[in-house]
Amino acid sequence: xxxxxxxxxxxxxxxxxxxxxxxxxxxxxxxxxxxxxxxxxxxxxxxxxxxxxxxxxxxxxxxxxxxxxxxxxxxxxxxxxxxxxxxxxxxxxxxxxxxxxxxxxxxxxxxxxxxxxxxxxxxxxxxxxxxxxxxxxxxxxxxxxxxxxxxxxxxxxxxxxxxxxxxxxxxxxxxxxxxxxxxxxxxxxxxxxxxxxxxxxxxxxxxxxxxxxxxxxxxxxxxxxxxxxxxxxxxxxxxxxxxxxxxxxxxxxxxxxxxxxxxxxxxxxxxxxxxxxxxxxxxxxxxxxxxxxxxxxxxxxxxxxxxxxxxxxxxxxxxxxxxxxxxxxxxxxxxxxxxxxxxxxxxxxxxxxxxxxxxxxxxxxxxxxxxxxxxxxxxxxxxxxxxxxxxxxxxxxxxxxxxxxxxxxxxxxxxxxxxxxxxxxxxxxxxxxxxxxxxxxxxxxxxxxxxxxxxxxxxxxxxxxxxxxxxxxxxxxxxxxxxxxxxxxxx
Numbered sequence: 001x002x003x004x005x006x007x008x009x010x011x012x013x014x015x016x017x018x019x020x021x022x023x024x025x026x027x028x029x030x031x032x033x034x035x036x037x038x039x040x041x042x043x044x045x046x047x048x049x050x051x052x053x054x055x056x057x058x059x060x061x062x063x064x065x066x067x068x069x070x071x072x073x074x075x076x077x078x079x080x081x082x083x084x085x086x087x088x089x090x091x092x093x094x095x096x097x098x099x100x101x102x103x104x105x106x107x108x109x110x111x112x113x114x115x116x117x118x119x120x121x122x123x124x125x126x127x128x129x130x131x132x133x134x135x136x137x138x139x140x141x142x143x144x145x146x147x148x149x150x151x152x153x154x155x156x157x158x159x160x161x162x163x164x165x166x167x168x169x170x171x172x173x174x175x176x177x178x179x180x181x182x183x184x185x186x187x188x189x190x191x192x193x194x195x196x197x198x199x200x201x202x203x204x205x206x207x208x209x210x211x212x213x214x215x216x217x218x219x220x221x222x223x224x225x226x227x228x229x230x231x232x233x234x235x236x237x238x239x240x241x242x243x244x245x246x247x248x249x250x251x252x253x254x255x256x257x258x259x260x261x262x263x264x265x266x267x268x269x270x271x272x273x274x275x276x277x278x279x280x281x282x283x284x285x286x287x288x289x290x291x292x293x294x295x296x297x298x299x300x301x302x303x304x305x306x307x308x309x310x311x312x313x314x315x316x317x318x319x320x321x322x323x324x325x326x327x328x329x330x331x332x333x334x335x336x337x338x339x340x341x342x343x344x345x346x347x348x349x350x351x352x353x354x355x356x357x358x359x360x361x362x363x364x365x366x367x368x369x370x371x372x373x374x375x376x377x378x379x380x381x382x383x384x385x386x387x388x389x390x391x392x393x394x395x396x397x398x399x400x401x402x403x404x405x406x407x408x409x410x411x412x413x414x415x416x417x418x419x420x421x422x423x424x425x426x427x428x429x430x431x432x433x434x435x436x437x438x439x440x441x442x443x444x445x446x447x448x449x450x451x452x453x454x455x456x457x458x459x460x461x462x463x464x465x466x467x468x469x470x471x472x473x474x475x476x477x478x479x480x481x482x483x484x485x486x487x488x489x490x491x
Contacts (some may be wrong), residue, residue: 021049044442045449047478049456050338051148051188053402054297055393058156058171059191064179067186070396071145077348078137078400081369084111085127085134091370092377092409094133097209119464129411137403140458145399147457148188148390151176153207154195154232162203169207173214180224188226190264195233196242205246206229223256228294229263234301235271237281237288244290252314262292264338266300269306273327282331293337296328297392300342316342316379316391334442341383343392348372348401373401380405389453397459403457410459413450421447421468425483444480452478 057066082088086107089097101107114122114131122128151172153165160168172191179185191211194204208229216223231243240263249259265285267273274279286293303312303324315321321342328339349372350365357365376398383391384405393402424447451468452475454460465475474483 043336044334044445046336046338047445047449047452049187050390050453051186052389052406052453052457053391053393053399054148054150054188054340055146055186055396055399056150056152056156056192056343059151059153059168060157062151062172062175064175064182065184066175067146067149067179068184070156070399071141073396074145074399075138075141077369077397081348081366081373082134082400085131088134088404089127089130090188091373092404092408094130095412096129099126100130111232114175129408133404133407136458137400140403141399144187144458145396146186148190149186150190150192151211152192154192155202155319162206165207166210169210170214172361173276174218176224177215177218180219180222183223185224188228189224190228190230192230192232195235196231196239201242208246209250212250216256221255223260225303227262229261230266230297231263232266232299233268234265235269235283236286240265240285240288240293244288247292259292262294263289264295264297265293266297266299266302267324267328268302270303273324273464279352280327280331282328283335284336286337287374294314295338296332297340297390298324298328298388299344301345302312303342314345316344317382322386325388328449329387329476338390339388340390341388342378343394344372344379344398345394346372346375347395348376348397349395369397373404376401377405377408381409401483406457407459410450410454410457414454414460414464417447417450418467421451425469425487444484448478448480448483451475458472 004314055067055070059470063069078088081090086097086100086102088094089100101110111131114125114127117125119132122131125131153169157165157168176185176189191208193208194200196204199399229243229247231239232241243263247263248258250256251258251260267282272282272285273280282296286296298321300316300321301314304318304320307320309318309320325339325341330393332339348369350368352361352365380391380402383389393399421444424444451460451465455462455465455475460470462475464470470483474486477483477486
């Protein structure tokens with residue numbers, strides 16, 4: 001073979017390689033488009049704060065200081081039926097409860113000992129978990145008893161004459177404006193209107209219009225932080241689309257920035273889990289919100305009723321509820337839509353009222369409340385185990401158990417979560433970063449979100465999250481990808 005032939009063959013080989021590389025590049029460029037589209041649809045869990053509960057209260061009862069008063073009632077309920085942490089531990093059978101003293105003098109002695117210790121020094125103690133849960137509940141009820149509140153014009157208000165609902169909407173909006181001024185409202189707040197069914201759509205829209213117009217007049221155009229409109233009993237995407245168009249009208253009429261109004265929907269009918277063509281319509285319903293629909297709440301009692309479950313068995317942990325939860329998570333997992341469970345309908349309120357109760361009546365009250373505590377605690381724990389970090393409360397007496405279950409869940413999982421996140425951060429730091437997308441960023445964000453959720457609700461402090469190896473600035477960034485990028489930059 002001559003030199004010319006050799007060079008020619010080499011050139012042909014290079015041309016084939018170049019053409020092959022071009023084809024491969026085209027293939028991967030096409031795949032990149034689809035990968036990025038998928039990542040936009042499923043960005044993973046949001047790092048923003050999600051409240052651990054939503055308290056629903058009838059619009060006719062709402063006052064500017066309702067959330068403050070609820071905290072006072074909740075704290076009184078806790079102190080009345082659990083005057084110390086050992087009572088709570090034994091009632092709920094918290095980890096280590098069997099090792100706690102029952103004699104009052106010994107309880108006081110143990111409490112005094114634990115009070116003098118740092119949080120880290122308490123952890124080896126068998127009483128640590130029960131003591132920590134109890135005292136964190138008290139601190140939370142004193143500082144921020146209600147995280148999220150809905151001024152309810154639906155089930156909590158009922159069907160009333162138009163004049164009465166109109167007047168209630170004006171009054172409730174005025175009270176909310178006063179609460180904003182006095183800083184006595186919850187950090188998340190909103191309104192639940194009547195559904196956009198054929199019979200009630202006009203009434204629901206009218207109430208929202210009156211409420212918002214009144215509120216914005218009194219606040220000079222300022223909405224409360226984290227304000228949301230709950231649209232219940234959604235069954236078809238068109239109901240959500242109509243709400244979006246109505247939002248646009250309201251925003252224009254009230255000089256709000258376009259996109260200011262957000263909404264949430266409710267999963268409370270079988271048709272929102274499976275439509276008439278055998279499909280799960282939840283993603284289409286979310287898309288109908290055009291970015292305004294930020295959460296989906298489960299309606300325990302309407303959903304179980306739609307499944308023909310009799311009232312006696314309509315509970316949060318019924319298998320039909322678990323099915324609906326899992327269908328919802330399968331449909332919306334990774335989208336960043338906040339999911340919430342429903343409510344326990346057994347209130348921790350004793351049957352006997354008054355000041356001069358007999359010993360027997362006091363004992364009956366205590367037993368009734370403790371039974372309700374156990375039910376509420378177990379229901380909330382069941383939700384948390386199934387990955388639902390938010391639920392409903394209907395009465396201030398339920399708040400202590402909301403936080404008891406939430407704090408117990410996070411504190412008892414703390415050590416395992418620390419190990420997982422620390423290991424993952426170490427592994428991720430030596431992994432490949434392609435462009436601006438890290439393959440496992442969603443997983444890392446999910447692990448980080450455990451600590452963000454725990455800190456948001458008061459289960460742990462920022463300092464307690466430092467054992468993961470993250471810095472305070474990294475934790476406060478709330479973004480696993482930002483953390484990873486920062487660490488790569490330093491290296």
